[in-house]
Amino acid sequence: MNKHWIMVFVAAFFEVLWVIGLKHAGDALTWTGTAIAIFISFYLLIRSGRYIPVGTVYAVFVGLGTAGTFFSEILFFDQPFVWAKFFFVVFLLAGVVGLKLVTKDQPSEGAEA
Amino acid sequence: MAWTFLIIAGLFEMFGVAMISQVNKKRNWVSVALLIGGFGASFLFLAFAMESLPMGTAYAVWTGIGAAGGALLGMFLFGESKDWKRIVFIAMVLSATVGLKLIS
Numbered sequence: 001m002n003k004h005w006i007m008v009f010v011a012a013f014f015e016v017l018w019v020i021g022l023k024h025a026g027d028a029l030t031w032t033g034t035a036i037a038i039f040i041s042f043y044l045l046i047r048s049g050r051y052i053p054v055g056t057v058y059a060v061f062v063g064l065g066t067a068g069t070f071f072s073e074i075l076f077f078d079q080p081f082v083w084a085k086f087f088f089v090v091f092l093l094a095g096v097v098g099l100k101l102v103t104k105d106q107p108s109e110g111a112e113a
Numbered sequence: 114m115a116w117t118f119l120i121i122a123g124l125f126e127m128f129g130v131a132m133i134s135q136v137n138k139k140r141n142w143v144s145v146a147l148l149i150g151g152f153g154a155s156f157l158f159l160a161f162a163m164e165s166l167p168m169g170t171a172y173a174v175w176t177g178i179g180a181a182g183g184a185l186l187g188m189f190l191f192g193e194s195k196d197w198k199r200i201v202f203i204a205m206v207l208s209a210t211v212g213l214k215l216i217s
Contacts, residue, residue: 053191055187057133062176062179066214
C-alpha cells in the first residue's frame with residue numbers, strides 16, 4: 001500500500017462525509033463541515049491523479065464513495081441490510097483491489113512545472 | 114427533456130474528469146477554473162434531471178457516463194494504460210456502482 005493509494009482512499013472517506021452532509025446538514029456548522037469535506041476530497045482526488053491514472057482514480061473514488069455510503073446508512077441511519085446491495089459492494093471492492101494490483105505508479109507529470 | 118439534461122450532466126462530468134489530468138499537467142488557474150466549472154455545470158444539470166427522474170436512476174446513469182467516459186478520455190487523450198485487465202476491473206467497479214445506485 002503506497003501513499004498515493006492511501007490518498008484515494010482518504011478522498012473517498014471524505015466523499016462519504018460530504019454525501020452524508022448534503023443529505024443531513026441543517027445549520028451553519030454542519031454546512032461548513034460539508035464544504036470542508038468537499039474541498040479535502042477533491043484536493044486529494046486531484047493530487048492522487050498525478051501518480052495514478054485519472055480514469056482509475058475516478059472509478060475507485062465514486063465506487064468507494066458509494067460503498068461507504070451503503071455501510072454508513074446501515075450503521076448510522078438505520079437503513080435495512082439488503083443482501084443484493086451487499087453482493088454489489090463485495091463485487092465492487094474486488095474490482096478496486098484488482099485495479100490497485102494491476103496499476104503501476106507513473107512518474108509525476110506535473111513535477112517539472 | 115430530463116434525459117437530455119442527464120446526458121449533458123454526464124458529458125460535463127467527463128469533461129471535469131479530463132480536467133483533473135489537465136490540472137496535473139498544467140498547473141494554472143484556467144485549468145482549475147475549467148475543472149470547477151465542469152463539475153459545477155454537471156451538478157447543476159444533474160439537479161435539473163432529478164426534478165423529474167427518480168434519484169437512484171439519475172445518479173446511476175450520471176456516475177456511469179462520467180466514470181466510464183472519464184476512463185475512455187484518459188486512455189485516448191492522456192495516454193493512460195489500455196491493458197485489458199485494467200478495463201475489466203474498471204468495468205467491475207462501474208457495474209457494481211451503477212447497480213448499487215439503481216437499487217438504492
